[in-house]
Amino acid sequence: MAAGSRLGERNTRQRDTIAEVIRDAAGPLTVPEIFERSQQSIPGLGIATVYRTVKLLSEAGQLQAVILPSGETRYESAQLGHHHHFHCRVCQTVYDMQTCLVRVPESRSVDRGFVIESHELTCYGVCPACA
Ligand SMILES: [Zn+2]
Ligand SMILES: [Zn+2]
Known part of the structure; x- marks a missing residue:
C-alpha cells in the first residue's frame, strides 16, 4: 500500500x-x-x-x-572499542576519551583473589571548550 x-x-x-x-x-x-x-x-x-x-x-x-x-x-x-568518558561539570557534555588511563592487569588476581575482567571509568572536570 x-x-x-x-x-x-x-x-x-x-x-x-x-x-x-x-x-x-x-x-x-x-x-x-x-x-x-x-x-x-x-x-x-x-x-x-x-x-x-x-x-x-x-x-x-x-x-x-x-x-x-x-x-x-x-x-x-x-x-566503539574500549574507552572512557569525561563529564564536563560546566556544560554537562559527556565526551569519549581516546586513551585508557588505567593500567589494570586484567584476568590476573590483583587483590585477595579478585580477578578483574574489565573496567569502566568516568572522569569529571572541565572540557577544552569551557576551560
Ligand atoms: Zn564543557
Ligand atoms: Zn580503560
Whole structure:
C-alpha cells in the first residue's frame, strides 16, 4: 500500500538520521540531546519516536546504553572499542576519551583473589571548550 510504504520510508529516514546523530557525537547522548539534534533534520519529530528508535537500534545491536555513575542513561554506537568518558561539570557534555588511563592487569588476581575482567571509568572536570 502506498500510504504504508511512505510511512516505512519516513521511519527509515528517521532511524538513519538518529543513528547518524549518535555516530557523529563527541560522546554518548541522552535521549533529549538526540531529540534536539535530530529535530533539525526531521521536522515534526516527537520525543516518543526518539525513545522508540533508540530502543529498536539497541535491540538490533547498533547502539549500547551507557549508564553513568549518576544513574543517567546515554546512548553510543555499539561499534566503539574500549574507552572512557569525561563529564564536563560546566556544560554537562559527556565526551569519549581516546586513551585508557588505567593500567589494570586484567584476568590476573590483583587483590585477595579478585580477578578483574574489565573496567569502566568516568572522569569529571572541565572540557577544552569551557576551560
Ligand atoms: Zn564543557
Ligand atoms: Zn580503560
